[in-house]
Amino acid sequence: xxxxxxxxxxxxxxxxxxxxxxxxxxxxxxAHDEVEALAAVxxxxxxxxxxxxxxxxxxxxxxxxxxxxxxxxxVPQWLTPLPYCCGVSSRYDKPAQLGADRWAALIGAxxxxxxxxxxxxxxxATTIDLLTADGHFExxxxxxxxxxxxxxxxxxxxxxxxxxxxxxxxxxxxxxxxHSGCLQAQAGAVERMFRQIADRPGALCLLAGGAAxxxxxxxxxxxxxxxxxxxxxxxxxxxxx
Numbered sequence: 001x002x003x004x005x006x007x008x009x010x011x012x013x014x015x016x017x018x019x020x021x022x023x024x025x026x027x028x029x030x031a032h033d034e035v036e037a038l039a040a041v042x043x044x045x046x047x048x049x050x051x052x053x054x055x056x057x058x059x060x061x062x063x064x065x066x067x068x069x070x071x072x073x074x075v076p077q078w079l080t081p082l083p084y085c086c087g088v089s090s091r092y093d094k095p096a097q098l099g100a101d102r103w104a105a106l107i108g109a110x111x112x113x114x115x116x117x118x119x120x121x122x123x124x125a126t127t128i129d130l131l132t133a134d135g136h137f138e139x140x141x142x143x144x145x146x147x148x149x150x151x152x153x154x155x156x157x158x159x160x161x162x163x164x165x166x167x168x169x170x171x172x173x174x175x176x177x178x179h180s181g182c183l184q185a186q187a188g189a190v191e192r193m194f195r196q197i198a199d200r201p202g203a204l205c206l207l208a209g210g211a212a213x214x215x216x217x218x219x220x221x222x223x224x225x226x227x228x229x230x231x232x233x234x235x236x237x238x239x240x241x
Contacts, residue, residue, distance in 0.1 A: 001025070001045055002238055005038075005053030005076070006101065006230040007061050009124035010210070014038065015231050016045045019238070027228075032061065039068050051076040052238055054100035054230055079104060079237070086110060086236045087135045101230050102127050105208065106137050108233030112226065115202030118194050121229065122209035124148060126186055128193045133200070143189055146211045149182040167218075186211075187218040194221045 006013040012035050015027035026045065030037045042048060051074050055062050062078065069076050081103035083095045087110050092098045101121070109119045109131055119129045122145060129140030144152060154162035165171070165179030190205065197203040204222050208229040216225060226232075 001048040001050075003038075003041065003045070003048045003051045003053075004231050004234040004238070005051065005055075005065065006104070006228070006234070007053060007055040007057045007065065008101065008230075009057060012038070012057070012061075012065075013228060013231060014041060015228070015235075016041065016048060017235065019050075024231075027231075032057065035061070035064055036068065038065065039071065042068070042072050042074075046072075048072075048074070050074070050238075052079065052234055053077070054079045054104050054234065056099055056101050079234070086233075086240055088131065088137055089135055090137045091139060092137065099127070102129060102140070104230040104233035104237070105129070106131055106233065107236050108226075108229040108231070109206050110135060111232060111236050113202075113204055113206060113224070115204065116197040116200040117203065118190065118197065118205040118221075119229070120190055120205060120207045120209070120212070122146070122186065122207070122211040122215070126189070126209070126211070128190055130193065130196060132197075133202070141189060141193060143185075146182050146186060146214050149185065150178055153178055183215045183218060186215045190215075190219060191221055 004015050011029045013029040015024035017024045051069050055078050079100045081095050081098040083090050086107045088106050105121050116133045117131050121127045124145050126143050126145050130138040163175035165175030167180050168176050171177040171180045206226050207223050208226045
């Protein structure tokens with residue numbers, strides 16, 4: 001068995017699967033301060049012989065996960081983006097500097113959709129990446145996620161609070177104006193990037209991430225909502241050896 005990990009900025013997602021299988025036998029997620037729960041996963045699935053993952057949560061998180069794994073004589077393998085893998089070629093100036101989660105998500109997207117697609121992961125940050133029908137990653141955007149945008153306004157201004165507003169097309173109070181502005185910014189960035197492939201056959205936006213549902217219904221483009229796109233990509237990578 002293999003344990004796949006997606007250590008993001010807020011949570012660690014995981015799935016346990018048999019080598020070569022497509023369906024997870026067990027899966028879940030935990031907050032950073034609950035990552036020791038992975039020890040219970042390893043105890044529950046004692047047949048796990050390999051751990052493969054992505055980590056954008058920093059060295060401290062990698063060290064915590066390493067310690068949990070070493071307690072059962074395993075050493076996690078952390079993904080390093082390559083110029084080519086699983087049908088995806090990277091046109092990033094320096095492929096190894098691409099975020100490992102973005103790389104895995106692109107590979108996951110390639111497994112799900114063979115035409116041109118926009119790969120969007122909306123979490124603490126939002127990434128918006130272009131993947132062509134022939135498997136070329138053309139590049140993409142990184143912007144603050146919805147909550148991070150709202151916090152930036154609260155932290156950087158004297159009179160704009162961190163308040164929970166509601167979406168409106170024409171907001172008439174400050175909290176609604178902030179919330180609606182941040183959602184429109186996310187949707188607008190996605191739609192502007194999609195314009196580059198909108199006229200291509202089968203073009204689709206694959207939308208993933210914990211914040212995706214906040215603005216998914218604002219998008220006026222073809223969208224498919226996806227969960228655990230990074231883990232789907234990791235599954236494809238481990239199946240290739």
